Amino acid sequence: MGPQVTEDGPIPSNDDVKLSFSSIPPDQEIMELFSHFKSRFYPFQPVCYDVDYIESVVSSLIGGAGQAPKVTKHFLCLFHAILAAGDQFSDSPVEQRSKLFHKHLRHALKHLGTFEVVLNPAIEIIQGLIVLSQILQNDVNPRGAWILSGITIRSAICLGVHKKGPRPESSQLSPRDAAKLRCKLCPFCLLVHVSVDNTDRFSRMAIIWQDTLLSMAFGRNPSSHEMYHETDLPPLWQHSSEPAGLTYRQAMNWICHASMKYFVVPASPPESAVYNDIFRTFAEIQASCAKHIRERSECRSLLEVQEHYSFILHRNLEFHSFADQFSPGKEDKKCTNKMPRTFFLGSWTL
Structure with a gap:
């Protein structure tokens, strides 16, 4: 028999939950890498629509509080992507930095695959994909970033990020929240806990930001036109x-x-x-x-x-x-x- 399935997707087994939390690194590593992410990466790459909320959830993991209720597998994908990004901007020796980066990259991709983003997209997954695409660009892997940008855009469309106006009751996004994600996704193709009123708009802008820059780098047409709303x-x-x-x-x-x-x-x-x-x-x-x-x-x-x-x-x-x-x-x-x-x-x- 397969895993139980609800409207929110498959219910993880106890073994899955234990495996997920076993990837959480020591407290000092979390604090150091998240600090680098927030101070050195985030100001120039608005990949998260509420970094303070994310920090509050990350803080719940400090001190062995690994079973914090707000921490899901979706969030752990974003969490490890953030730590990988923070490591890229750390002052550690190159060998140590490379080792930590690839460790958190593997964990992020593992959690991404576990939830089968195509069948069960979520806001945390969208943000995680945006971060992953950016760090792959930084790691001189534009092909990987290009592939992830396509997944990001279509996952966001499945969530209704590209739409303006009232959202279905089942939607995880408000119109303004979707707008934010759209802006993030736009740069994706050209080079790929938040207020309920802001998530859509922020998401759209993030998507466009990523899509636009990556597409230009490849000399290709961007793919996130459905996210384009100048009123954002x-x-x-x-x-x-x-x-x-x-x-x-x-x-x-x-x-x-x-x-x-x-x-x-x-x-x-x-x-x-x-x-x-x-x-x-x-x-x-x-x-x-x-x-x-x-x-x-x-x-x-x-x-x-x-x-x-x-x-x-x-x-x-x-x-x-x-x-x-x-x-x-x-x-x-x-x-x-x-x-x-x-x-x-x-x-x-x-």
Whole structure:
């Protein structure tokens, strides 16, 4: 006989539960790696829609409290993915760092497989997949990241993350929660406990962020168009009328959404008018950013310096992807003459 099945999926056996909790590392390892994740990884990769809630659940594992009620196999997949990400940014010797990274990567993938994400997707699994894709990119495994990005997008669609408006009673996501996940998934393809009102929107943005960056890196069309809802984003303001400006994450969400809107891998380059729209949009985004993102001289902390250069790096990556279609090596010389490569120099580059 197979395992018992409910509306929420298969019920794990006692042996499965023991195996799951046996993967939890010593307290010191948890505290050190999670701290690295939160301070060094998370500020630039919004892979979790409520890192403080996740930290509270992780804290319940400290001190041998391994049977904490909020800790499920779904959560353990995300938990080990987070520790693997934290290890990538630790100060440990390379050999030790590699050993810990692959240990937690294996545990995360094991818990992912145990729950058969295709048949029983969950919010924790979506977040775990986003983290896993990012750390595989960092580990120079873009093919693995590309594969996981496709699984992430379709799992999110099964959960209804791509939909706006009221959700079915059985749904785990509110409209705003799904919006957040959509934004995370968008960057996936181009390079792949939260307030009930916020999860959808955060999820959508995370998906788009990942999808967009990974797709551009592969020179492929993104796959998360169903997550695209421009109303998930804050309005663009000229900095003269909105002193605060867009935060780093808001600015990144905007350039990833703009790239998804325009980036296509066509048989021939599109009309130059399309590119005029692209650069007009990017100029509006930059004008709406916080001062420290626009100007290095406005940076007042190390984090602001990192955000300034990280934004420039990703913006130029996306510009390069668009500009590549106008390179002299392309067959359509007429388009190349309309938009010379010098257009992409100057204030848009480091």
